[in-house]
Amino acid sequence: MEPPARPLLAQISHYLTQIYPEPGPSCSIDSLCQEILAIMRLGDHSTAPTPHTNNWSEKDIVLITYGDSITQEGEKPLKVLKRFLDRYCQPVINSVHILPFFPFSSDDGFSIIDYDQVNPLLGGWRDIRSIAGDYRLMADLVINHCSAKSHWFRNFLRGEGVGHNYFKTVNENDDLRLVVRPRTSPLTRKIDTSNGEQILWCTFSHDQIDLNFHNPEVLLAFCKIIRHYLDKGVRLFRLDAIAFLWKESGTACINLPQTHLIVRLLRLLIEFAQHDAVLITETNIPVTENLSYFGELDEANWVYNFPLPPLLVHTLLTGSSSALKSWLMSMPPALNGTAYFNFIASHDGIGLRPVEGILSEDEMAQLAETTKRAGGKVSWRTVTGKKDSPYELNISLFDLLQGDIHGQDDLGEERFICAHVIMLGLEGIPGIYIHSLLGTPNDYERLQRTGENRSINRRQWTEERLNVLFSDPSSDQARIYRKMKGLLAIRTAQPAFHPNATQYTLQIRPEFFGVWRQSPDRKQSIFAISNISNEEQTLALATINLIDNQLWYDLLSGDTLNPAHPASHFEPYQSKWITNRL
DSSP, X not given: OOOTTSOHHHHHHHXXXXXXXXXXXXXXXXXXXXXXXXXXXXXXXXXXXXXXXOOOOTTOOEXXXXXXXXXXXXXXXXXXXXXHIIIIITTTOOEEEEOOOSOBSSGGGTSBSOTTSOOTTTOOHHHHHHHHHHXXXXXXXXOSEEETTSHHHHHHHXXXXXXXXXXXXXXXXXXXXXXXXXXXXXSEEEEEETTEEEXXXXXXXXXXXXXXXXXXXXXXXXXXXXXXXXXXXXXXXXXETGGGSOOOTTSOOSSOHHXXXXXXXXXXXXXXXXXXXXXXXXXXXXXXXXXXXXTTTXXXXXXXXXXHHHHHHHHHHHTOOHHXXXXXXXXXXXXXXXXXXXXXXXXXXEESGGGBTTBOHHHHHHHHHHHHHTXXXXXXXXXXXXXXXXXXXXXXXXXXXXXXXXXXXXXXXXXXXXXXXXXXXXXXXXXXXXXXXXXXXXXXXXXXXXXXXXXXXXXOEEHHHHHHHHTOTTSHXXXXXXXXXXXHHHHTTOGGGOTTSEEEEOOOOTTEEXXXXXXXXXXXXXEEEEEOSSSOEEEOGGGGTOOTTXXXXXXXXXXXXXXXXXXXXEOTTOEEEEEXXX
């Protein structure tokens, strides 16, 4: 980032000049700068954020949920969600990512009709502010596209009004041969408008029309949206599908330099407006490209750790940690002011693009086949010059881990909990999908109703039904919830699990996976070790170099360990968090 002493106006101008080298006679860089400052209510009097500050700690856990993942007849879902958070998530979950809670026309919220309003079926801004008052709130900035039913797009069809020039169109001279696609649907859509036939750019679907950031007015519109969200209590901004933002004929139209510049500009504006706000980029792409969104510590505060879900699933399905270890050893530590956002399951499926070059085509095909045998679906994408390639595994994580590559067994619950123990022990901030907290199985009824593969992992529970299940200690939901909440309570009390604490990958047998974490003050060490096989294992404690003049404890079992003992016993999928400090 530019030196903090540099006036804010000059920093904004610096980025805009690179994004828009020829802004046009009706829109100068100076006028753009002044309008942005006015929209964001900033000026050179605004204080700069302290650089390289970690506005997070080991106590930060993010719950990922739709606004209506839990419903109750006669009540707005956001009120029900707040009650669920207060009753079942405190004190171990302090942040919540509410997936798009705006009026929408498709894609379960990611085709936004109106960015300024809360979907009235969910509730209103008062409900959002209520949640934001007690939890750190993450909201989606769906910035690449919007709905074909939005007022912006209606004005585009009319040829006048706000939004009439916001959309990306294609002309006959554009070279689209290299465009990278996350979908198999056609890239373009022809439509009749008041200005004649237009060809629209549609990266994701024909209801999700790509916005044209070549037009500075689109950037200004999103500055207004950001300011509005800040005023409503949003503190974590998730830039959805950001990698596809800028398009240029003859290029892959992904991760272009202008996209990175816009991320830098938004980071600058958000941090000046709210020093503890966080920008997170959602880039489901190969690992090197994903890490590029850290920039020079001037882009994303957090990046999604997209290789983790497929690699962790691969590890537990095959009983070998070799690929996970190799990848983790190659990952640079996140520097102060940045962090990884770790997750295993989410509202989307388990993406396979991030492990291209890490897992072989045969290993990815094995994941796809195992998913289908477990009752899941596989989504595909078009690869230029090649056949369609598996893009995403669509399945409930709970159901996927009820067996391994050889078939179903009776160790599913142990395998499922092991996956989360591993994730919670890694460098980064954990994101827990609500359906992982609840042990939700595949939702075939919703899948059949919508015809969308991702619906299989987007169940809606009623509050009444959950309360009944939680009152039955033998139900899957009660057992998983109890174990997950217990893990989170232990995890959030350990300084060695600070998102930026030191991490080393342990070189132990492939039947095990382990890391060593050390707290920033170096007072606490944790050896987080898991048996990732379906057989009992023993591990020689000498291999992890426990200091023999200290007492060591397993945080998960409460047992005291003797470093002089030759070996430690692990049940199938058992984990131990071995620490020198309770």
